[in-house]
Amino acid sequence: MTKRQHALHELLVSERAYASDLARIREVHIPLALAELAVFSDGFCDQLEFALGSLVDGGVGQDCVGELFLRIIPDLEKPYQLYITKHSGALQHLHNLTQTSSLQAYLSHTQSVASSMSHAWDLASLLIKPVQRLLKYPLLLHAIIDETPDSHPDKGNLRQARTMMEEVVRKVNEVRRRAEIIKDVLKSKKKPGAVALSVNLGKLKDKIPPVNEDSEAGQVERMSRELKRIELFAQLFTKNIVDWARSMNKFIGALRTWSIGFGKVIGLSPEQGSKAFEAFLEVVERELMPLCVDLEAIIHERVLREIVYLLKTMNQPYKLLEPMTEQEPLYYHLLSLNVSAKSRPPQALLAASTTYLALRAQLAAELPTYLALLHQGLSISIKRLAYIQTLFWKDVKDKWGELWEMLRVDGELNAGHEETVIVWRSRWMDVNEVFASLNINQSRKIYQEPGPTGSSGTSVHPNLAKMEYPLPQVGRKQSSNMVMERPTHGRNKSGSITSFFKGDKNRGDRVQGSSPVPNLPEPDSRYMSHSNRDQWVTKPAKYSMATCTRFYRKRVIRAFIPSYRSMSMMEKTVCFSVEM
Incomplete structure:
Protein backbone atom coordinates (compact mmCIF):
# COMPACT_ATOMS: atom_id res chain seq x y z
CA MET A 1 0.00 0.00 0.00
CA THR A 2 1.40 3.35 -1.03
CA LYS A 3 1.56 6.38 1.27
CA ARG A 4 -1.27 8.00 -0.67
CA GLN A 5 -3.47 4.95 -0.27
CA HIS A 6 -2.59 4.85 3.42
CA ALA A 7 -3.57 8.51 3.84
CA LEU A 8 -6.89 7.88 2.08
CA HIS A 9 -7.62 4.81 4.20
CA GLU A 10 -6.72 6.80 7.32
CA LEU A 11 -9.40 9.33 6.37
CA LEU A 12 -12.00 6.58 5.94
CA VAL A 13 -11.09 4.59 9.08
CA SER A 14 -10.96 7.65 11.33
CA GLU A 15 -14.31 8.85 9.99
CA ARG A 16 -15.90 5.48 10.78
CA ALA A 17 -14.49 5.56 14.33
CA TYR A 18 -15.76 9.11 14.78
CA ALA A 19 -19.26 8.15 13.62
CA SER A 20 -19.17 5.21 16.05
CA ASP A 21 -18.28 7.53 18.96
CA LEU A 22 -21.17 9.84 18.12
CA ALA A 23 -23.57 6.91 18.01
CA ARG A 24 -22.23 5.69 21.37
CA ILE A 25 -22.91 9.09 22.96
CA ARG A 26 -26.51 8.89 21.84
CA GLU A 27 -27.00 5.27 22.83
CA VAL A 28 -25.26 5.26 26.20
CA HIS A 29 -25.06 8.78 27.55
CA ILE A 30 -27.47 11.33 26.06
CA PRO A 31 -30.09 9.91 23.67
CA LEU A 32 -31.08 13.24 22.08
CA ALA A 33 -27.60 14.77 21.77
CA LEU A 34 -25.55 15.29 18.61
CA ALA A 35 -28.39 14.24 16.33
CA GLU A 36 -27.42 16.46 13.39
CA LEU A 37 -23.69 15.68 13.61
CA ALA A 38 -24.34 11.93 13.90
CA VAL A 39 -26.56 11.89 10.82
CA PHE A 40 -24.03 13.95 8.86
CA SER A 41 -21.12 11.67 9.84
CA ASP A 42 -23.00 8.49 8.87
CA GLY A 43 -23.83 9.91 5.47
CA PHE A 44 -20.29 11.18 4.95
CA CYS A 45 -18.87 7.69 5.62
CA ASP A 46 -21.04 6.17 2.89
CA GLN A 47 -20.12 8.86 0.37
CA LEU A 48 -16.42 8.59 1.27
CA GLU A 49 -16.37 4.85 0.54
CA PHE A 50 -17.87 5.54 -2.88
CA ALA A 51 -15.41 8.42 -3.53
CA LEU A 52 -12.36 6.19 -2.86
CA GLY A 53 -13.23 4.13 -5.95
CA SER A 54 -11.02 1.11 -6.56
CA LEU A 55 -9.02 1.73 -3.38
CA VAL A 56 -11.66 -0.10 -1.35
CA ASP A 57 -13.12 -3.52 -1.89
CA GLY A 58 -15.88 -3.45 -4.47
CA GLY A 59 -15.09 0.07 -5.63
CA VAL A 60 -14.45 1.15 -9.20
CA GLY A 61 -12.75 4.09 -10.84
CA GLN A 62 -10.34 6.69 -9.57
CA ASP A 63 -10.69 8.34 -6.19
CA CYS A 64 -12.36 11.77 -6.04
CA VAL A 65 -12.11 12.73 -2.37
CA GLY A 66 -11.40 16.40 -3.18
CA GLU A 67 -14.59 16.69 -5.21
CA LEU A 68 -16.56 15.11 -2.33
CA PHE A 69 -15.23 17.65 0.18
CA LEU A 70 -16.10 20.56 -2.10
CA ARG A 71 -19.65 19.26 -2.18
CA ILE A 72 -20.14 18.67 1.55
CA ILE A 73 -18.25 21.62 3.08
CA PRO A 74 -21.21 24.07 2.79
CA ASP A 75 -23.37 21.58 4.75
CA LEU A 76 -20.61 20.83 7.26
CA GLU A 77 -19.98 24.33 8.60
CA LYS A 78 -23.34 25.07 10.28
CA PRO A 79 -23.75 21.96 12.54
CA TYR A 80 -20.09 22.06 13.66
CA GLN A 81 -20.21 25.77 14.36
CA LEU A 82 -23.35 25.36 16.50
CA TYR A 83 -21.92 22.44 18.46
CA ILE A 84 -18.45 23.86 19.08
CA THR A 85 -19.92 27.20 20.20
CA LYS A 86 -21.98 25.48 22.88
CA HIS A 87 -19.43 22.83 23.84
CA SER A 88 -17.76 24.78 26.66
CA GLY A 89 -21.12 25.71 28.18
CA ALA A 90 -22.24 22.09 28.08
CA LEU A 91 -19.11 20.90 29.89
CA GLN A 92 -19.51 23.60 32.54
CA HIS A 93 -23.13 22.60 33.05
CA LEU A 94 -22.07 18.97 33.41
CA HIS A 95 -19.50 19.85 36.07
CA ASN A 96 -21.94 22.09 37.95
CA LEU A 97 -24.57 19.37 38.35
CA THR A 98 -25.34 18.48 41.94
CA GLN A 99 -23.50 15.27 42.76
CA THR A 100 -26.38 13.20 44.02
CA SER A 101 -26.13 9.45 44.57
CA SER A 102 -28.34 8.72 41.56
CA LEU A 103 -26.24 10.97 39.29
CA GLN A 104 -23.00 9.37 40.44
CA ALA A 105 -24.44 5.91 39.87
CA TYR A 106 -25.54 6.88 36.36
CA LEU A 107 -22.15 8.35 35.44
CA SER A 108 -20.32 5.30 36.78
CA HIS A 109 -22.52 2.96 34.76
CA THR A 110 -22.18 4.90 31.51
CA GLN A 111 -18.39 5.21 31.99
CA SER A 112 -17.96 1.47 32.43
CA VAL A 113 -20.08 0.77 29.36
CA ALA A 114 -18.29 3.36 27.23
CA SER A 115 -14.80 2.23 28.29
CA SER A 116 -15.59 -1.34 27.27
CA MET A 117 -16.55 -0.16 23.78
CA SER A 118 -13.97 2.58 23.10
CA HIS A 119 -10.91 4.31 24.47
CA ALA A 120 -12.96 7.16 25.94
CA TRP A 121 -12.89 7.21 29.71
CA ASP A 122 -15.83 9.41 30.49
CA LEU A 123 -18.56 11.55 28.92
CA ALA A 124 -16.40 14.69 28.73
CA SER A 125 -13.77 12.88 26.61
CA LEU A 126 -16.53 11.82 24.21
CA LEU A 127 -18.07 15.29 23.94
CA ILE A 128 -14.73 16.76 22.76
CA LYS A 129 -14.66 14.43 19.73
CA PRO A 130 -16.49 16.77 17.25
CA VAL A 131 -14.11 19.63 18.12
CA GLN A 132 -11.08 17.46 17.49
CA ARG A 133 -12.53 16.04 14.28
CA LEU A 134 -13.11 19.42 12.65
CA LEU A 135 -9.51 20.46 13.38
CA LYS A 136 -8.24 17.17 11.93
CA TYR A 137 -9.86 17.49 8.48
CA PRO A 138 -7.31 20.05 7.11
CA LEU A 139 -4.42 17.87 8.38
CA LEU A 140 -5.80 14.75 6.67
CA LEU A 141 -6.29 16.65 3.41
CA HIS A 142 -2.77 18.05 3.66
CA ALA A 143 -1.34 14.51 4.02
CA ILE A 144 -3.32 13.31 0.98
CA ILE A 145 -2.21 16.29 -1.14
CA ASP A 146 1.46 15.69 -0.31
CA GLU A 147 1.22 12.11 -1.66
CA THR A 148 -0.92 12.95 -4.69
CA PRO A 149 0.95 13.50 -7.98
CA ASP A 150 0.32 16.63 -9.97
CA SER A 151 -1.04 14.55 -12.83
CA HIS A 152 -3.91 13.25 -10.72
CA PRO A 153 -7.23 14.84 -11.86
CA ASP A 154 -8.44 15.38 -8.28
CA LYS A 155 -5.39 17.23 -6.95
CA GLY A 156 -6.81 20.67 -7.76
CA ASN A 157 -10.01 19.79 -5.92
CA LEU A 158 -8.00 18.58 -2.94
CA ARG A 159 -6.09 21.86 -2.68
CA GLN A 160 -9.28 23.89 -2.95
CA ALA A 161 -10.98 21.64 -0.36
CA ARG A 162 -8.07 22.13 2.07
CA THR A 163 -8.31 25.91 1.69
CA MET A 164 -12.06 25.85 2.30
CA MET A 165 -11.70 23.58 5.34
CA GLU A 166 -9.08 25.86 6.85
CA GLU A 167 -11.48 28.79 6.35
CA VAL A 168 -14.27 26.82 8.02
CA VAL A 169 -11.99 26.05 10.98
CA ARG A 170 -11.00 29.70 11.23
CA LYS A 171 -14.63 30.83 11.19
CA VAL A 172 -15.67 28.26 13.77
CA ASN A 173 -12.81 29.23 16.06
CA GLU A 174 -13.69 32.90 15.61
CA VAL A 175 -17.32 32.24 16.47
CA ARG A 176 -16.26 30.22 19.50
CA ARG A 177 -13.89 32.92 20.72
CA ARG A 178 -16.55 35.55 20.12
CA ALA A 179 -19.10 33.50 22.04
CA GLU A 180 -16.73 33.30 25.00
CA ILE A 181 -16.27 37.09 24.96
CA ILE A 182 -20.04 37.60 24.79
CA LYS A 183 -20.51 35.18 27.66
CA ASP A 184 -17.97 37.04 29.80
CA VAL A 185 -19.57 40.41 28.98
CA LEU A 186 -23.06 39.22 29.89
CA LYS A 187 -21.93 37.66 33.15
CA SER A 188 -19.56 40.42 34.22
CA LYS A 189 -20.94 43.24 36.36
CA LYS A 190 -18.00 45.49 35.49
CA LYS A 191 -17.52 47.35 32.25
CA PRO A 192 -15.43 45.18 29.91
CA GLY A 193 -12.22 46.23 28.34
CA ALA A 194 -11.17 48.88 30.83
CA VAL A 195 -8.03 50.38 29.36
CA ALA A 196 -5.63 52.61 31.28
CA LEU A 197 -4.63 55.05 28.58
CA SER A 198 -3.29 58.54 28.69
CA VAL A 199 -5.52 59.40 25.76
CA ASN A 200 -8.69 61.39 26.40
CA LEU A 201 -11.67 59.23 25.39
CA GLY A 202 -13.74 62.33 24.71
CA LYS A 203 -11.29 63.43 22.07
CA LEU A 204 -11.20 59.92 20.63
CA LYS A 205 -14.98 59.92 20.20
CA ASP A 206 -14.76 63.15 18.25
CA LYS A 207 -12.26 61.53 15.87
CA ILE A 208 -14.48 58.55 14.97
CA PRO A 209 -14.91 58.63 11.19
CA PRO A 210 -18.37 58.68 9.57
CA VAL A 211 -19.90 55.24 9.37
CA ASN A 212 -20.90 53.75 6.06
CA GLU A 213 -24.50 52.51 6.24
CA ASP A 214 -23.63 49.38 4.23
CA SER A 215 -20.73 48.38 6.46
CA GLU A 216 -21.03 46.11 9.47
CA ALA A 217 -20.71 49.05 11.87
CA ARG A 408 -89.03 48.44 23.55
CA VAL A 409 -92.58 49.47 22.72
CA ASP A 410 -94.55 48.72 19.58
CA GLY A 411 -93.27 50.52 16.53
CA GLU A 412 -89.69 50.93 17.74
CA LEU A 413 -86.87 49.19 15.95
CA ASN A 414 -83.35 48.54 17.14
CA ALA A 415 -81.91 50.60 14.30
CA GLY A 416 -78.89 52.12 16.01
CA HIS A 417 -78.10 55.12 18.15
CA GLU A 418 -79.95 57.57 15.88
CA GLU A 419 -83.27 55.89 16.60
CA THR A 420 -82.41 55.70 20.31
CA VAL A 421 -81.85 59.46 20.45
CA ILE A 422 -85.11 60.15 18.62
CA VAL A 423 -87.10 57.88 20.92
CA TRP A 424 -85.68 59.37 24.10
CA ARG A 425 -86.30 62.89 22.87
CA SER A 426 -89.89 62.05 22.06
CA ARG A 427 -90.44 60.50 25.49
CA TRP A 428 -89.01 63.52 27.30
CA MET A 429 -90.52 66.23 25.14
CA ASP A 430 -92.97 67.33 27.85
CA VAL A 431 -90.17 67.63 30.37
CA ASN A 432 -88.09 69.64 27.91
CA GLU A 433 -90.99 72.05 27.35
CA VAL A 434 -91.37 72.63 31.09
CA PHE A 435 -87.67 73.29 31.49
CA ALA A 436 -87.60 75.55 28.44
CA SER A 437 -90.42 77.72 29.87
CA LEU A 438 -88.51 78.56 33.06
CA ASN A 439 -87.22 82.13 33.19
CA ILE A 440 -83.80 80.92 34.23
CA ASN A 441 -83.44 79.22 30.84
CA GLN A 442 -84.52 82.34 28.88
CA SER A 443 -81.96 84.38 27.01
CA ARG A 444 -84.23 87.46 26.49
CA LYS A 445 -83.95 90.55 28.72
CA ILE A 446 -86.53 90.90 31.47
CA TYR A 447 -86.21 94.68 31.70
CA GLN A 448 -85.05 97.22 29.12
CA GLU A 449 -83.26 100.33 30.42
CA PRO A 450 -84.96 103.53 29.17
CA GLY A 451 -83.08 105.52 26.55
CA PRO A 452 -81.65 109.03 27.13
CA THR A 453 -84.36 110.67 24.97
CA GLY A 454 -87.16 109.63 27.33
CA SER A 455 -89.31 108.26 24.55
CA SER A 456 -92.67 107.02 25.70
CA GLY A 457 -92.56 103.99 23.45
CA THR A 458 -90.45 101.94 25.89
CA SER A 459 -92.29 98.87 27.14
CA VAL A 460 -92.93 98.11 30.77
CA HIS A 461 -92.28 94.73 32.35
CA PRO A 462 -95.57 92.77 32.33
CA ASN A 463 -95.45 92.11 36.08
CA LEU A 464 -95.05 95.84 36.81
CA ALA A 465 -97.70 96.89 34.31
CA LYS A 466 -100.32 94.68 35.98
CA MET A 467 -99.61 95.85 39.53
CA GLU A 468 -102.11 98.38 41.08
CA TYR A 469 -101.63 99.58 44.62
CA PRO A 470 -104.09 101.76 46.66
CA LEU A 471 -102.59 105.13 47.60
CA PRO A 472 -103.31 106.76 50.98
CA GLN A 473 -105.76 109.71 51.13
CA VAL A 474 -103.82 112.40 52.97
CA GLY A 475 -104.59 116.16 52.53
CA ARG A 476 -105.82 116.54 48.96
CA LYS A 477 -108.39 114.85 46.92
CA GLN A 478 -106.70 112.10 45.05
CA SER A 479 -107.61 109.19 42.97
CA SER A 480 -108.20 106.07 44.97
CA ASN A 481 -106.08 104.08 42.59
CA MET A 482 -103.16 105.11 40.51
CA VAL A 483 -101.35 103.01 37.99
CA MET A 484 -97.60 103.33 38.31
CA GLU A 485 -96.07 104.38 35.06
CA ARG A 486 -92.51 104.39 33.76
CA PRO A 487 -90.55 107.57 34.58
CA THR A 488 -89.19 109.71 31.82
CA HIS A 489 -86.00 111.65 32.12
CA GLY A 490 -84.60 114.81 30.59
CA ARG A 491 -81.91 117.42 31.19
CA ASN A 492 -82.33 121.14 31.84
CA LYS A 493 -80.02 123.82 30.51
CA SER A 494 -77.76 123.65 33.53
CA GLY A 495 -77.19 119.93 33.03
CA SER A 496 -79.40 118.82 35.92
CA ILE A 497 -81.45 115.70 35.60
CA THR A 498 -85.17 116.31 36.00
CA SER A 499 -87.68 113.55 36.52
CA PHE A 500 -91.44 113.69 36.73
CA PHE A 501 -94.51 111.50 36.82
CA LYS A 502 -97.57 111.97 34.74
CA GLY A 503 -99.87 112.77 37.68
CA ASP A 504 -102.09 115.55 38.98
CA LYS A 505 -101.71 118.75 36.88
CA ASN A 506 -102.71 120.97 39.85
CA ARG A 507 -99.37 120.32 41.48
CA GLY A 508 -97.25 123.14 40.06
CA ASP A 509 -93.99 123.25 42.02
CA ARG A 510 -91.05 124.23 39.83
CA VAL A 511 -87.34 124.54 40.08
CA GLN A 512 -84.84 126.66 38.22
CA GLY A 513 -85.94 126.64 34.62
CA SER A 514 -86.79 122.96 34.67
CA SER A 515 -90.00 121.24 33.78
CA PRO A 516 -92.80 121.35 36.34
CA VAL A 517 -92.36 118.93 39.18
CA PRO A 518 -95.19 116.40 39.14
CA ASN A 519 -97.94 116.62 41.73
CA LEU A 520 -96.85 113.64 43.82
CA PRO A 521 -99.24 112.21 46.40
CA GLU A 522 -98.43 112.44 50.07
CA PRO A 523 -96.39 109.46 51.20
CA ASP A 524 -97.49 107.08 53.81
CA SER A 525 -96.76 108.03 57.43
CA ARG A 526 -94.06 105.42 57.48
CA TYR A 527 -92.18 107.42 54.84
CA MET A 528 -92.63 110.97 56.29
CA SER A 529 -88.86 111.32 56.36
CA HIS A 530 -89.11 111.53 52.59
CA SER A 531 -91.24 114.71 52.62
CA ASN A 532 -88.46 116.59 50.84
CA ARG A 533 -89.03 114.44 47.80
CA ASP A 534 -89.45 117.50 45.58
CA GLN A 535 -85.90 118.59 46.25
CA TRP A 536 -84.70 114.99 45.96
CA VAL A 537 -86.42 114.51 42.64
CA THR A 538 -85.08 117.64 41.03
CA LYS A 539 -81.65 118.21 42.55
CA PRO A 540 -78.71 118.03 40.13
CA ALA A 541 -77.33 114.57 39.40
CA LYS A 542 -74.08 113.62 41.04
CA TYR A 543 -74.04 110.04 39.73
CA SER A 544 -74.44 108.27 36.44
CA MET A 545 -77.77 107.85 34.73
CA ALA A 546 -77.96 104.16 35.75
CA THR A 547 -77.19 104.95 39.42
CA CYS A 548 -79.79 107.73 39.60
CA THR A 549 -82.37 105.55 37.88
CA ARG A 550 -81.96 102.70 40.37
CA PHE A 551 -81.99 105.09 43.34
CA TYR A 552 -85.07 106.94 42.03
CA ARG A 553 -86.99 103.73 41.30
CA LYS A 554 -86.36 102.44 44.80
CA ARG A 555 -87.65 105.61 46.49
CA VAL A 556 -90.71 105.89 44.27
CA ILE A 557 -91.68 102.26 44.72
CA ARG A 558 -91.42 102.54 48.48
CA ALA A 559 -93.49 105.74 48.44
CA PHE A 560 -96.22 104.43 46.16
CA ILE A 561 -96.51 100.92 47.50
CA PRO A 562 -97.62 100.97 51.15
CA SER A 563 -97.61 97.17 51.30
CA TYR A 564 -93.94 96.98 50.35
CA ARG A 565 -92.85 95.34 53.59
CA SER A 566 -95.47 92.64 53.27
CA MET A 567 -94.45 91.79 49.72
CA SER A 568 -92.71 88.51 48.95
CA MET A 569 -89.10 88.39 47.88
CA MET A 570 -90.11 87.53 44.31
CA GLU A 571 -92.35 90.63 44.10
CA LYS A 572 -89.59 92.86 45.49
CA THR A 573 -87.16 91.37 42.98
CA VAL A 574 -89.56 92.06 40.11
CA CYS A 575 -90.09 95.65 41.30
CA PHE A 576 -86.36 96.39 41.69
CA SER A 577 -85.09 94.47 38.64
CA VAL A 578 -83.25 96.79 36.29
CA GLU A 579 -81.50 95.40 33.19
CA MET A 580 -78.16 97.19 32.99
Missing part, protein backbone atom coordinates in the same frame (compact mmCIF):
# COMPACT_ATOMS: atom_id res chain seq x y z
CA GLY A 218 -23.40 50.99 9.96
CA GLN A 219 -25.77 48.04 10.06
CA VAL A 220 -25.29 47.59 13.81
CA GLU A 221 -25.88 51.30 14.41
CA ARG A 222 -29.07 51.27 12.34
CA MET A 223 -30.35 48.17 14.12
CA SER A 224 -29.57 49.69 17.53
CA ARG A 225 -31.74 52.70 16.64
CA GLU A 226 -34.48 50.33 15.53
CA LEU A 227 -34.21 48.48 18.83
CA LYS A 228 -34.67 51.71 20.82
CA ARG A 229 -37.64 52.68 18.64
CA ILE A 230 -39.30 49.31 19.28
CA GLU A 231 -38.70 49.67 23.02
CA LEU A 232 -40.26 53.15 23.06
CA PHE A 233 -43.27 51.92 21.08
CA ALA A 234 -43.75 48.91 23.38
CA GLN A 235 -43.64 51.09 26.50
CA LEU A 236 -46.10 53.61 25.06
CA PHE A 237 -48.35 50.83 23.78
CA THR A 238 -48.39 49.21 27.22
CA LYS A 239 -49.29 52.52 28.90
CA ASN A 240 -52.12 53.15 26.43
CA ILE A 241 -53.53 49.66 27.00
CA VAL A 242 -53.58 50.14 30.76
CA ASP A 243 -55.13 53.62 30.45
CA TRP A 244 -57.82 52.35 28.08
CA ALA A 245 -58.81 49.47 30.37
CA ARG A 246 -58.97 51.80 33.38
CA SER A 247 -60.95 54.39 31.43
CA MET A 248 -63.59 51.78 30.60
CA ASN A 249 -63.93 50.94 34.28
CA LYS A 250 -64.14 54.62 35.26
CA PHE A 251 -66.68 55.34 32.53
CA ILE A 252 -69.04 52.61 33.68
CA GLY A 253 -68.61 53.80 37.28
CA ALA A 254 -69.48 57.35 36.19
CA LEU A 255 -72.51 55.99 34.32
CA ARG A 256 -73.70 54.32 37.51
CA THR A 257 -73.26 57.58 39.47
CA TRP A 258 -75.20 59.49 36.82
CA SER A 259 -77.95 56.86 36.82
CA ILE A 260 -78.45 57.13 40.57
CA GLY A 261 -78.51 60.94 40.37
CA PHE A 262 -80.95 60.87 37.47
CA GLY A 263 -83.27 58.64 39.47
CA LYS A 264 -83.28 61.18 42.28
CA VAL A 265 -84.00 64.02 39.87
CA ILE A 266 -87.08 62.36 38.43
CA GLY A 267 -88.36 61.56 41.94
CA LEU A 268 -87.72 57.83 42.20
CA SER A 269 -87.56 56.36 45.68
CA PRO A 270 -87.83 52.94 47.32
CA GLU A 271 -91.57 53.57 47.77
CA GLN A 272 -92.09 54.86 44.24
CA GLY A 273 -89.79 53.01 41.88
CA SER A 274 -89.56 52.30 38.17
CA LYS A 275 -89.04 48.89 36.66
CA ALA A 276 -87.37 50.38 33.58
CA PHE A 277 -84.95 52.39 35.73
CA GLU A 278 -84.20 49.37 37.91
CA ALA A 279 -83.49 47.30 34.79
CA PHE A 280 -81.18 50.02 33.48
CA LEU A 281 -79.29 50.20 36.78
CA GLU A 282 -79.05 46.43 36.96
CA VAL A 283 -77.40 46.29 33.53
CA VAL A 284 -74.85 48.87 34.65
CA GLU A 285 -74.08 47.33 38.06
CA ARG A 286 -74.39 43.58 37.44
CA GLU A 287 -73.40 43.30 33.79
CA LEU A 288 -71.13 46.13 32.63
CA MET A 289 -69.11 46.76 35.79
CA PRO A 290 -68.03 43.07 36.18
CA LEU A 291 -67.33 43.04 32.45
CA CYS A 292 -64.84 45.91 32.86
CA VAL A 293 -63.15 44.17 35.80
CA ASP A 294 -62.73 41.03 33.69
CA LEU A 295 -61.38 43.17 30.85
CA GLU A 296 -58.50 44.48 32.99
CA ALA A 297 -57.64 40.96 34.16
CA ILE A 298 -57.67 39.54 30.62
CA ILE A 299 -55.51 42.35 29.24
CA HIS A 300 -53.01 41.89 32.06
CA GLU A 301 -52.84 38.14 31.58
CA ARG A 302 -52.84 37.83 27.78
CA VAL A 303 -51.27 41.06 26.53
CA LEU A 304 -49.29 42.96 29.15
CA ARG A 305 -47.41 39.93 30.45
CA GLU A 306 -46.15 39.05 26.97
CA ILE A 307 -45.08 42.62 26.21
CA VAL A 308 -43.21 42.83 29.52
CA TYR A 309 -41.43 39.59 28.63
CA LEU A 310 -40.43 41.04 25.25
CA LEU A 311 -39.07 44.14 26.94
CA LYS A 312 -37.02 42.00 29.33
CA THR A 313 -35.38 40.21 26.42
CA MET A 314 -33.89 43.55 25.34
CA ASN A 315 -31.55 43.53 28.33
CA GLN A 316 -28.97 41.29 26.70
CA PRO A 317 -28.71 43.24 23.41
CA TYR A 318 -28.34 46.45 25.42
CA LYS A 319 -25.61 44.80 27.53
CA LEU A 320 -23.70 44.17 24.33
CA LEU A 321 -24.40 47.53 22.71
CA GLU A 322 -23.21 49.55 25.69
CA PRO A 323 -19.67 48.08 25.93
CA MET A 324 -19.37 48.04 22.14
CA THR A 325 -20.04 51.79 22.07
CA GLU A 326 -17.46 52.33 24.81
CA GLN A 327 -14.77 50.29 23.01
CA GLU A 328 -15.39 51.86 19.60
CA PRO A 329 -13.11 54.93 20.14
CA LEU A 330 -10.27 52.65 21.27
CA TYR A 331 -10.63 50.52 18.15
CA TYR A 332 -10.40 53.52 15.81
CA HIS A 333 -7.55 54.89 17.90
CA LEU A 334 -5.65 51.65 17.32
CA LEU A 335 -6.23 51.97 13.59
CA SER A 336 -4.72 55.45 13.61
CA LEU A 337 -1.52 54.42 15.45
CA ASN A 338 1.78 54.00 13.63
CA VAL A 339 2.64 50.43 14.52
CA SER A 340 6.12 49.06 13.91
CA ALA A 341 8.42 46.40 15.30
CA LYS A 342 9.79 48.87 17.85
CA SER A 343 6.51 50.60 18.75
CA ARG A 344 3.88 48.04 19.45
CA PRO A 345 0.44 49.11 20.76
CA PRO A 346 -0.46 48.38 24.38
CA GLN A 347 -1.84 44.94 25.04
CA ALA A 348 -4.89 46.42 26.76
CA LEU A 349 -5.66 48.45 23.64
CA LEU A 350 -5.45 45.31 21.52
CA ALA A 351 -7.80 43.50 23.91
CA ALA A 352 -10.30 46.37 23.81
CA SER A 353 -10.26 46.39 20.01
CA THR A 354 -10.71 42.63 19.92
CA THR A 355 -13.67 42.92 22.28
CA TYR A 356 -15.21 45.64 20.09
CA LEU A 357 -14.91 43.55 16.95
CA ALA A 358 -16.35 40.49 18.67
CA LEU A 359 -19.34 42.43 20.04
CA ARG A 360 -19.99 44.14 16.72
CA ALA A 361 -19.81 40.89 14.77
CA GLN A 362 -22.12 39.11 17.21
CA LEU A 363 -24.67 41.92 17.07
CA ALA A 364 -24.51 42.09 13.28
CA ALA A 365 -25.15 38.34 13.11
CA GLU A 366 -27.98 38.08 15.65
CA LEU A 367 -29.78 41.44 15.75
CA PRO A 368 -31.62 40.99 12.40
CA THR A 369 -33.24 37.77 13.59
CA TYR A 370 -33.94 39.25 17.03
CA LEU A 371 -35.57 42.39 15.59
CA ALA A 372 -37.72 40.28 13.28
CA LEU A 373 -38.89 38.22 16.27
CA LEU A 374 -39.62 41.42 18.23
CA HIS A 375 -41.80 42.77 15.42
CA GLN A 376 -43.59 39.44 15.18
CA GLY A 377 -44.20 39.35 18.94
CA LEU A 378 -45.57 42.90 19.03
CA SER A 379 -47.80 42.16 16.04
CA ILE A 380 -49.24 39.18 17.86
CA SER A 381 -49.88 41.33 20.95
CA ILE A 382 -51.63 44.02 18.88
CA LYS A 383 -53.84 41.46 17.15
CA ARG A 384 -54.65 39.85 20.48
CA LEU A 385 -55.63 43.22 21.94
CA ALA A 386 -57.86 43.91 18.93
CA TYR A 387 -59.53 40.53 19.45
CA ILE A 388 -60.10 41.25 23.16
CA GLN A 389 -61.56 44.68 22.36
CA THR A 390 -63.86 43.16 19.74
CA LEU A 391 -65.23 40.65 22.25
CA PHE A 392 -65.63 43.37 24.88
CA TRP A 393 -67.65 45.69 22.66
CA LYS A 394 -69.72 42.78 21.41
CA ASP A 395 -70.62 41.87 25.01
CA VAL A 396 -71.47 45.51 25.77
CA LYS A 397 -73.68 45.70 22.71
CA ASP A 398 -75.46 42.48 23.68
CA LYS A 399 -76.14 43.75 27.21
CA TRP A 400 -77.66 47.01 25.96
CA GLY A 401 -79.56 45.09 23.27
CA GLU A 402 -81.21 42.90 25.87
CA LEU A 403 -82.27 45.98 27.83
CA TRP A 404 -83.59 47.60 24.65
CA GLU A 405 -85.68 44.56 23.78
CA MET A 406 -87.13 44.53 27.28
CA LEU A 407 -88.07 48.24 27.21
